[in-house]
Amino acid sequence: MDVGTADDHSPEAAISRWKFAVSRQYQHMLDKTTPHVLRRWIGAWWLPPCYVLRVYLVQGFYIVSYALRHLHLTLIGLPPPLQVDPEIIGRPHPPHPRIRQFRPFVRRLPEFKFWYSITKAFCIAFVMTFFSAFDVPVFWPILLFYWVVLFTLTMRRQISHMIKYKYVPFSFGKQRYAGKRAAEGTSPTLD
Known part of the structure; x- marks a missing residue:
């Protein structure tokens, strides 16, 4: 006969078990959505119109909207998109001698x-x-103006960084190259 301790039936233990079960179920849901990239982004694209409609209908919450825009700006542009930034390390060489191929464009934020x-x-x-x-009551045009200035400065810095290191932050599938004959305009028939 197994006798439990008094701590097994305490309210703190019950809350702890409940929190663990909820976090485990939440993580399971996130893990199931990982391979469905298009569906996740389609779902995410519905959130901004719903939020904007809610803010428009209640005519308020401008400071929350400003904080949300600032967070998105931080996610998009403030940190450099490269995991190993050549400006920080000073030279574009492999960070470790055993690594044969240096890939400078590895996203910091997957x-x-x-x-x-x-x-x-x-x-x-x-x-x-x-x-x-x-x-919180604020004069929203000032927040909007400040955000536009911040966005402009951030994007200018980000675009100049992209031009300097010749990269594009998007990838659209596997890159295909035309062969030598396709570049010369000849057909690939046998002679």
């Missing part, structure tokens, strides 16, 4: 984490619009 951060931010901001404590 696609899944980017999607997750954006989705979570919109959900939290949407929930915040239901509590009047977060509706």
Whole structure:
């Protein structure tokens, strides 16, 4: 006969077990969505219109909207997109002698984490619009102007970084190269 301790039946233990079960179920749901990139992004594209409609209907929560835009700007442009930034290390050489091929464009923020951060931010901001404590009265045109200036400066820096190191932050599948004959305009028939 196994006799449990008094701590097994305490409210703290029950709450701890419940939190563990909820976090495990939540992680399971996230793991199931990982391979469905297109579906995740289609779902994420519905969040901004819902949030904008909510803010428009209640005519408030401009500081929450500003914080949300600032977070998105931070995710998009403030950190350099390269995991190993040549400006930081001083030279574009492999960080370790055993690595044969140096790949400078390795994203710091993987696609899944980017999607997750954006989705979570919109959900939290949407929930915040239901509590009047977060509706701080501000003059919204000043926040908008400040954000536009911040966005312009950040994107200018980011684009100049992209031009300097000759990279594009997107990839559209496997890159295909035309052969020598295709470049010369000859047909690939046998002579």
